[in-house]
Amino acid sequence: MALVLAVIPVGLSLAGPATAAPAPAPPFIDHVQWVSWGDLKSLRVYPTPAGRQAAGQLLKPPGEIDEAWGEVLAQAPDADLPGMRAQFVCHFRFAEFGQPGKTSWNLEPFRPVVDDETMTQAGCNPGGPAEPF
Template sequence: MLRGAVLAGATLALLAVAGCGGEASPPAPAASSAPAVVDGSTGEPSPSEPVVYLPPPYIARTVWAQTAVGPSLQVYPTVAGRRVTDPAAQGKAWREVVALSARYGRYSATSPGMRAQFDCHWVWARAVQPDKPSWNLEPGRPVVSEDQMIAARCNPGAPEE
């Protein structure tokens, strides 16, 4: 899980205004489908938000595509993957991505930086763009700090493809 998944309210507000990947932000999701607020000191959902437990699978499929920024692993979450807030679901979803994704030349889901991009999408894209069709992870993107990843709206090094 991203370290201290909830940052200062200003960061979330900035992302809500900017939108993940530069697209217009949809209306805020209902409280029952929004990711739970996580207490940075414990990594657990805050008591003010209900935890939504939904069974896997969380990922419907993955597809490698060639884009202007190079190879892109397109991750398509299921409805459960978009709505679950159980803290254990994030790791389970990543394991599904790895299991569903074949190698693409020299690249794989486990290439450097891919997990950090996935974690950013899991936490932020689900909150800011809950209906985004796919979360696109590119092995050619630079490996950056968590703060840089969030500032780049989960797409460090180049705009979203």
């Protein structure tokens, strides 16, 4: 009786072909809402389930971020302020990892404009902790 050995190269799988999950489709933003606390304002951005799914992907196509930010601006054109897009991009990239399912992603025009590294280190809230309202 002969013994037959099969050598399978590293990285080769005997399973069927891998299929990627379908990419989430827009809309990514359900609605937005401006709120105030004294003189401070915050734009609450409420993602759709597809928005959360897109935000929860490790590698995100830049087009998804652009599409989602465009949806924010379509609902709140006055959100096109210095630093607001950078805060949004940070939330879109990291919120579903740091705080999955958070009700809203909050963007504040009073926050300083910073580089990407500082924005990330600040948890998307440069200049201090999340707003008190």
